Amino acid sequence: MKFKIAVLPGDGIGPEVTAQAIKCLEAVGETFNHQFTFEEAPVGAIAIDQTGDPLPEATLELCKNSDAVLFGAIGDPKYDNDPSAPVRPEQGLLKLRKELGLYTNIRPVKAFPSLIDRSPLRPERIKGTDFTIYRELTGGIYFGEKKLNKEGTVASDLCEYSEAEIERIAHQAFKAARNRRKKLTLIDKANVLETSRLWRKVVTKISESYPEVALDFLFVDNAAMQMILNPSQFDVILTENMFGDIISDEGSVIGGSIGLLASASTGDKHALFEPIHGSFPQAKGLNIANPIASILSAVMLLEHLGLKDEAMALDCAVEIAIKKNIVTPDLQPESKFGTTEVGDQIAELL
Amino acid sequence: MKFKIAVLPGDGIGPEVTAQAIKCLEAVGETFNHQFTFEEAPVGAIAIDQTGDPLPEATLELCKNSDAVLFGAIGDPKYDNDPSAPVRPEQGLLKLRKELGLYTNIRPVKAFPSLIDRSPLRPERIKGTDFTIYRELTGGIYFGEKKLNKEGTVASDLCEYSEAEIERIAHQAFKAARNRRKKLTLIDKANVLETSRLWRKVVTKISESYPEVALDFLFVDNAAMQMILNPSQFDVILTENMFGDIISDEGSVIGGSIGLLASASTGDKHALFEPIHGSFPQAKGLNIANPIASILSAVMLLEHLGLKDEAMALDCAVEIAIKKNIVTPDLQPESKFGTTEVGDQIAELL
Numbered sequence A, B: 001m002k003f004k005i006a007v008l009p010g011d012g013i014g015p016e017v018t019a020q021a022i023k024c025l026e027a028v029g030e031t032f033n034h035q036f037t038f039e040e041a042p043v044g045a046i047a048i049d050q051t052g053d054p055l056p057e058a059t060l061e062l063c064k065n066s067d068a069v070l071f072g073a074i075g076d077p078k079y080d081n082d083p084s085a086p087v088r089p090e091q092g093l094l095k096l097r098k099e100l101g102l103y104t105n106i107r108p109v110k111a112f113p114s115l116i117d118r119s120p121l122r123p124e125r126i127k128g129t130d131f132t133i134y135r136e137l138t139g140g141i142y143f144g145e146k147k148l149n150k151e152g153t154v155a156s157d158l159c160e161y162s163e164a165e166i167e168r169i170a171h172q173a174f175k176a177a178r179n180r181r182k183k184l185t186l187i188d189k190a191n192v193l194e195t196s197r198l199w200r201k202v203v204t205k206i207s208e209s210y211p212e213v214a215l216d217f218l219f220v221d222n223a224a225m226q227m228i229l230n231p232s233q234f235d236v237i238l239t240e241n242m243f244g245d246i247i248s249d250e251g252s253v254i255g256g257s258i259g260l261l262a263s264a265s266t267g268d269k270h271a272l273f274e275p276i277h278g279s280f281p282q283a284k285g286l287n288i289a290n291p292i293a294s295i296l297s298a299v300m301l302l303e304h305l306g307l308k309d310e311a312m313a314l315d316c317a318v319e320i321a322i323k324k325n326i327v328t329p330d331l332q333p334e335s336k337f338g339t340t341e342v343g344d345q346i347a348e349l350l
């Protein structure tokens, strides 16, 4: 089969890790006889440098006309100390999510047994951890009205949700839970927020259509504790945009390296795949960045294209590489494998 | 000296643990020749049962006319599954914070060396952890306008902050940092939120008056990782209401038991002291609840009253009890000490 993939390497280590994911997809193509064409476009700080716009129109068009988007990372230190600069890299990502209608962000977290010693948590706490976060990605306080009065002394952000916005991602999450351990945890702050109460009401109603899935609720403050005290209790987590941002980054520490975690952002028409790590500018060009998050994003991309066996093969190749200690220094301080070498070996294992 | 303390034991284990704190304050009074008078009033679920109101007018009046408020815990399972019930225990606490003007919530977190094995984190990660969170407590999305449309299909919560609200707590936090390790970390989401950008601007400006304090910034998602990966990097953390709720509960796992953590909520006129744990209704009446968080709240209360030596003495008594393993089963599964016994022993150590 033929597929057109839009590649948005972005900033920092984005290009390096994305190159490894492409390498692996090409290997998948050869082995399974598919043809992937990759077309590249700028986004983020590099796009601002080139065009003044963190999401140039041509980049957005390319994404809209592709079967999937492979995304690297964005962000550059020169914007970090001035988050109020009128044009900033992150705006590119937020606009892309909104324009492509990517309302469901899926972040799987699991503890690789062979890496258990890398985790900041004690082994007995993380044993059996294997959950997936469904984070709403195009609503809430991220996209609500923002105000600053003329004098610059009062600011506000509006967090807003509609029934329809909650329903569409809730169905995705319940379907996922039905195919897993059949448990769904809604994280909210319903004892304080009106939006959370709407989430609870809508999700409770939808749960009637999924009687085989057990639904429970956790206040976000308690969830932030449970994530560390007992992460294996979770199966599918469903939550709104801001809480999802915090809780999923927190969850990312469990596995020992954020360099292992992939994500898929999906909507009704489009889908984008990216590591959950950032652009890690200090590591740029040093060939030390862990490409596994990007390669696992390619696994999710293959699944999305309906290529189940192909996804499984690439996933296995990653697992074998980790077991064989073919990993970057973040996982094995004395490792001789750099970003490129790990990519080469995984592609070869296919 | 004479002091009048308003005691609001609240729900669940609140009354049991508060009784131990009172016991210790009475012992302090005897040893140091002060006279504490304790006057009790209902709040939370128990107040709803008695009066229909989670914060009866008489309770609020008592708090306003006391030198300090000692608070237990609130919350009851019969409200937990229906967070949209028109009258709920938490409303009592939120209204109390607002009415007393308690805009600064102070939550110290440290790892007791003798309890290091109780932590879900590996010992090498938590060594040296000793930080204090300054959480804004009467603003932000907790108190902004809440809306639900007539059809019940669209909900919103407004997060609003003014310069003045940020300034007053920022000064508190900088002063605290000046007396500690001289580092202040502002946690925000300035790459997305207008309110966060205002926080950054105001806090940066105020930092000019505290040149000896090093200021840095952390996005809340990154902070949720750093809290687990490297908690000893923090000295004073300053943050807004909602982020403070999440991050401080997350930080509470470091020490091994949330039953150890106290908090002070202060304003220009009043101050309230409470454990950060909840009402833990399953443990009610079983004499197993850890009273240390409540006793350490009493330590903070003594400090607030200007009784430094007294505070230090009680703090030492707690440390000795922990070292001697005079602790409840949450810290020592085979412990023979219950809530009352731990309270007795600490009072006696004085």
Ligand SMILES: CC(C)[C@H](C(=O)O)[C@@H](O)C(=O)O
Pocket (backbone or CB within 6 Å): A090, A093, A094, A245, B191, B192, B221
């Ligand atoms: C870069 C930032 C705007 C973004 C977010 O907050 O959504 C990032 O943290 C993420 O989680 O993808």
Ligand SMILES: CC(C)[C@H](C(=O)O)[C@@H](O)C(=O)O
Pocket (backbone or CB within 6 Å): A191, A192, A221, B090, B093, B094, B245
């Ligand atoms: C009970 C609840 C409203 C409260 C809060 O969210 O502030 C609690 O979690 C706390 O942190 O004191």
